[in-house]
Amino acid sequence: MRSRQLATLMLGLCLALMPLAGQAQARQPLDRIVAVVNEGAIMASQLEDRLAQTRNRLRARGVELPPEAVLREQVLDRMIVEEIQLQMALEANLSVDDTQLNRQVRAIAESNNMTLEQFADALEADGLSLGVVRDQVRRELLMRELQQRRVASRVNLSEREVERYIEQQGGKVSRDQAREALFQRKVSDEMEAWIQEIRADAFIEERLESGS
Numbered sequence: 001m002r003s004r005q006l007a008t009l010m011l012g013l014c015l016a017l018m019p020l021a022g023q024a025q026a027r028q029p030l031d032r033i034v035a036v037v038n039e040g041a042i043m044a045s046q047l048e049d050r051l052a053q054t055r056n057r058l059r060a061r062g063v064e065l066p067p068e069a070v071l072r073e074q075v076l077d078r079m080i081v082e083e084i085q086l087q088m089a090l091e092a093n094l095s096v097d098d099t100q101l102n103r104q105v106r107a108i109a110e111s112n113n114m115t116l117e118q119f120a121d122a123l124e125a126d127g128l129s130l131g132v133v134r135d136q137v138r139r140e141l142l143m144r145e146l147q148q149r150r151v152a153s154r155v156n157l158s159e160r161e162v163e164r165y166i167e168q169q170g171g172k173v174s175r176d177q178a179r180e181a182l183f184q185r186k187v188s189d190e191m192e193a194w195i196q197e198i199r200a201d202a203f204i205e206e207r208l209e210s211g212s
Helices: 002-013 021-026 044-060 068-091 098-111 116-125 130-150 159-168 175-201
Strands: 033-037 040-043 204-206
Touching: 033 044, 033 068, 040 044, 040 068, 044 068, 068 130, 068 175, 068 204, 098 116, 098 130, 116 130, 130 175, 159 175
Parallel strands: none
Antiparallel strands: 033 040, 033 204
16 A cells, blocks of 8 residues: 555656556557657557556545546647657757766655665555656656756846735745746746647647547
8 A cells, every 4th residue: 555655656756657668569469559749659558557647646636537538638638748848858969867867766765755775666566667767757857958948048037027026925025035936937837838839830640539
């Protein structure tokens, strides 16, 4: 039971929950393409894996699941956006070195109050592996680096904006707190706009069958 809760928490920290290629290949005879994204593709097995992870995460949080068709479309859309970003990261020659990756994986283990060895054992008991987690974290770090370059770099704050925010909060926040709050708000707005841009520029062909 503890391993199930632990794995759910860990997966919640990783936004890019794509399975390893070996998992998809094991089911290749029954697999099919559910979306073409530029030169890449998302397979049905990958979508089913992500759907299962999403259901588990929502249930663990006590969130009511949307209708299956709606959830399937939402999850596939997120996977499409992730695939676009990973392709862009590849084109930009972005990479994650092992030191950075190991540090992040260890941080996830420590957030669960476990050593790396204990964390690996817990994952194995939950049907996962440290290799799968490392692959997921690597993808997440690549997307974060891309977003930092393409989105955060577009955000600018003026001193007048900071002062106005402090006034709106009745002077109850510091200048650093005001700057951080405004930065996060602007990043969120820029991220939404950027996602729409890259999605519009990509070739996307969804092949979800009705009722699938």
